[in-house]
Amino acid sequence: xxxxxxxxxxxxVGSLIIGFFVVIAIIxxxxxxxxxxxxxxxxxxxxxxxxxxxTNDVGQDIFSELIYGTRISMVIGIFAAVVVTCVGTLLALxxxxxxxxxxxxxxxxxxxxxxxxxxxxxxxxxxxLSPGILSIVVAISITAWTGTTRVLRSQxxxxxxxxxVKIEKAIGQRDIVIMGxxxxxxxxxxxxxxxxxxxxxxxxxxxxxxxLGLGAFGEKSWGAILHYAxxxxxxxxxxxxxxxxxxxxxxLAVLGFMLVGYYGQQKR
Amino acid sequence: MxxxxxxxxxxxxxxxxxxxxxxxxxxxxxxxEAGETVGLFGDSGSGKSTLGMMAAxxxxxxxxxxxxxxxxxxxxxxxxxxRNIQILFQHPEVSFNPALPLIKSMTEPYTLYNLPYSKQIxxxxxxxFGLHEEHLHRCPGELSGGELxxxxxxxxxxxxxxxxxxxxxxxxxxxxxxxQMIGMLRDYQKETGxxxxxxxHNRSLCDRVCDRVYDVEQGNITLEE
Amino acid sequence: xxxxxxxxxxxSADSDVQAVEDVSLVLPEGSKLALVGETGSGKSVLLLAIxxxxxxxxxxxxxxxxxxxSIWQMKRKELDKIRGAVISYVPQGGGxxxxxxxxxGFQVGEPLMEHKGLSRKEAxxxxxxxxxxxxxxxxxxxxxxxxxxxxxxMRQRAMVAMGIAADxxxxxxxxxxxxxxxxxxxxxxxxxQQLGEKSLLCVTHDLxxxxxxxxxxxVLYAAQQVEYGPTEKLMSAPLHPYTRDMLLAIPExxxxxxxxxxxxxxxxxxxxxxxxxxxCKDCMEVCKKMPPLFTVxxxxxxxxxxxxxxxxxxxxx
Numbered sequence: 001x002x003x004x005x006x007x008x009x010x011x012x013v014g015s016l017i018i019g020f021f022v023v024i025a026i027i028x029x030x031x032x033x034x035x036x037x038x039x040x041x042x043x044x045x046x047x048x049x050x051x052x053x054x055t056n057d058v059g060q061d062i063f064s065e066l067i068y069g070t071r072i073s074m075v076i077g078i079f080a081a082v083v084v085t086c087v088g089t090l091l092a093l094x095x096x097x098x099x100x101x102x103x104x105x106x107x108x109x110x111x112x113x114x115x116x117x118x119x120x121x122x123x124x125x126x127x128x129l130s131p132g133i134l135s136i137v138v139a140i141s142i143t144a145w146t147g148t149t150r151v152l153r154s155q156x157x158x159x160x161x162x163x164x165v166k167i168e169k170a171i172g173q174r175d176i177v178i179m180g181x182x183x184x185x186x187x188x189x190x191x192x193x194x195x196x197x198x199x200x201x202x203x204x205x206x207x208x209x210x211x212l213g214l215g216a217f218g219e220k221s222w223g224a225i226l227h228y229a230x231x232x233x234x235x236x237x238x239x240x241x242x243x244x245x246x247x248x249x250x251x252l253a254v255l256g257f258m259l260v261g262y263y264g265q266q267k268r
Numbered sequence: 269m270x271x272x273x274x275x276x277x278x279x280x281x282x283x284x285x286x287x288x289x290x291x292x293x294x295x296x297x298x299x300x301e302a303g304e305t306v307g308l309f310g311d312s313g314s315g316k317s318t319l320g321m322m323a324a325x326x327x328x329x330x331x332x333x334x335x336x337x338x339x340x341x342x343x344x345x346x347x348x349x350x351r352n353i354q355i356l357f358q359h360p361e362v363s364f365n366p367a368l369p370l371i372k373s374m375t376e377p378y379t380l381y382n383l384p385y386s387k388q389i390x391x392x393x394x395x396x397f398g399l400h401e402e403h404l405h406r407c408p409g410e411l412s413g414g415e416l417x418x419x420x421x422x423x424x425x426x427x428x429x430x431x432x433x434x435x436x437x438x439x440x441x442x443x444x445x446x447x448q449m450i451g452m453l454r455d456y457q458k459e460t461g462x463x464x465x466x467x468x469h470n471r472s473l474c475d476r477v478c479d480r481v482y483d484v485e486q487g488n489i490t491l492e493e
Numbered sequence: 494x495x496x497x498x499x500x501x502x503x504x505s506a507d508s509d510v511q512a513v514e515d516v517s518l519v520l521p522e523g524s525k526l527a528l529v530g531e532t533g534s535g536k537s538v539l540l541l542a543i544x545x546x547x548x549x550x551x552x553x554x555x556x557x558x559x560x561x562x563s564i565w566q567m568k569r570k571e572l573d574k575i576r577g578a579v580i581s582y583v584p585q586g587g588g589x590x591x592x593x594x595x596x597x598g599f600q601v602g603e604p605l606m607e608h609k610g611l612s613r614k615e616a617x618x619x620x621x622x623x624x625x626x627x628x629x630x631x632x633x634x635x636x637x638x639x640x641x642x643x644x645x646x647m648r649q650r651a652m653v654a655m656g657i658a659a660d661x662x663x664x665x666x667x668x669x670x671x672x673x674x675x676x677x678x679x680x681x682x683x684x685x686q687q688l689g690e691k692s693l694l695c696v697t698h699d700l701x702x703x704x705x706x707x708x709x710x711x712v713l714y715a716a717q718q719v720e721y722g723p724t725e726k727l728m729s730a731p732l733h734p735y736t737r738d739m740l741l742a743i744p745e746x747x748x749x750x751x752x753x754x755x756x757x758x759x760x761x762x763x764x765x766x767x768x769x770x771x772x773c774k775d776c777m778e779v780c781k782k783m784p785p786l787f788t789v790x791x792x793x794x795x796x797x798x799x800x801x802x803x804x805x806x807x808x809x810x
Contacts (some may be wrong), residue, residue: 163358163359164362164364164365164366166321166326167355167424168376169344170324170350170355171376171377171424171427172346172350172351172381173376173380181365182367182368185365185367185368186365188367
């Protein structure tokens, strides 16, 4: 008996947006008109056929910067989200499945991490850790895992009470197998959904950090482009082709992940 | 005596009333001989399911002891003890992992205990319970309550348990399927001398199926005459 | 008098599964009819459909007439006057349908306030006397209490009290004995036996309970009517193999069953042939064609075994 699957439009739109940026990030070297780090004499150039989005204060092509920026923003966003989701899921599993001391410890830790102001700690960490993508990912992840842990912990506690899980215990199945084969597959919708939302939130954090000048040196993310646009008088001088594109790209990418994350959950 | 529950008690701390104890089961004494079906009869909320869970080694008693063939059982059950005591629940639709096709769940008893396994062995087994190969490839959501409960029983019996805790195993099934399930359970019992702890709130079913019955009321267990 | 004419219900337009298929029943004044069937047979859905209590996505065919007037075509205002006052509905669930935030006395008396215009005090007083009919004990205190202080059985009976509070002509009861132990079932049966001149349409899976409270029984299987007849006749000499198998299978009757006949999943109901044929001991070649509803004296059966015995088949299907 075939069921007609209704197309989930928000998820479809979100996926298309994400797909678009992923493709851009992958083929970046092939499509950039200029090497974004190459400076030129044409500073503060307006949009023209040679420079679609003009040039920045040191003559670098903004359009090329933007395309390469996709790579950094996406990589950091996705990497951080993966870390957050994995850590969150692992802690939720240990806490909910074993209960007792493990649960008390992890719940305590979660509450502590939730009480700490995330962005402040992140900013602090970035300043102290050696600069680089890894540090940014660590800094972003340090308190972002708590939401995932909380939600998954309550889901796992509920699943634990289901007859089929009890039967698995009764037939003598090992804990690891139960977790991997019976718990996680039933949580995959939530995990993926929270993962997508984690990307959005990580991208926003990264954009904020980069805007403040704390982002990765070397390659510029969209936030970094915005940093220079602001601090090199691009905003004051009304050079909208410099500050608007990174804002739009960030917003669009965040929207894409949010659509998939939020509306992906509605399947139930 | 196959199994003995002595002074088994389960308490929960009450949420309000500052630490007052709630007795789900209080000082239960139950015996189970080989080949017999013992009933736990009571209303919902009386504690019979809690007692069943403790007997099945899935819930740690607050106090009291469980003896299997005169050996004290530690919680949780392990090894042969774990294999020998199994449980069936009331709701067939959630007795299997909803995310997996049935066959993935059905192979577990074989692999866990290194029992000889082939697809044919599995199919032959389930056919004795009225199921066919095509059922095995479906997910739980595509099967009826009766089919799922029969599959659950088929799966458990692969382990050849000596004790089965049956928590209202037929209350969600129609009368005809119920009669068939009871028939299958009877056949297994005749064949192996297994003992059953049969939990129910249906008086006529209890009388027909059980050799001896314990009354369960608000956590108190008394043997009926 | 309630007439249910060729009613079919589907949950939604793209659902392949029919919840109720072409059911026709007549409930004369004062008669008590039990609709018996297992979960998924469509009986609860039929009840909801009568008073138009189904969700908006449900698709229906046929009609339901009250004293000749179509309930399904009525305007909303008229329907509201009928619901609760002329035809009342007692849902299943052991009284879970009671509002946990309102006292029981108030809820039981609500229909009186709504339909008979009684004041709150009068309604609550009347509700105490209603509860007394059910022998719940200390009814005044109970009326002042909240539902969660009652046991499931007591709540169910309070719900029935609410159902008959406004003195309706027809009571629709959905599984009133479900989940209750023997004693309580007997009490509920007693209450229904005291309904007097009111008509009763009671849905249940419990054939024995149906036997106690009805004068006629209609058996549903897989959304269809398979048998209809006077209670005593049906219980002592069932016509349809399903009814017969059901009666044999109940614990009180010895739990005899054909070990080989198993029901397929609901998605497995093929659209041809008798739906019971996979489990039926008497299955014949002709059963691959859907049997119509044959009339045999004052009974009706959907089974080829009675093709010759019947006068004529019910003209539709």
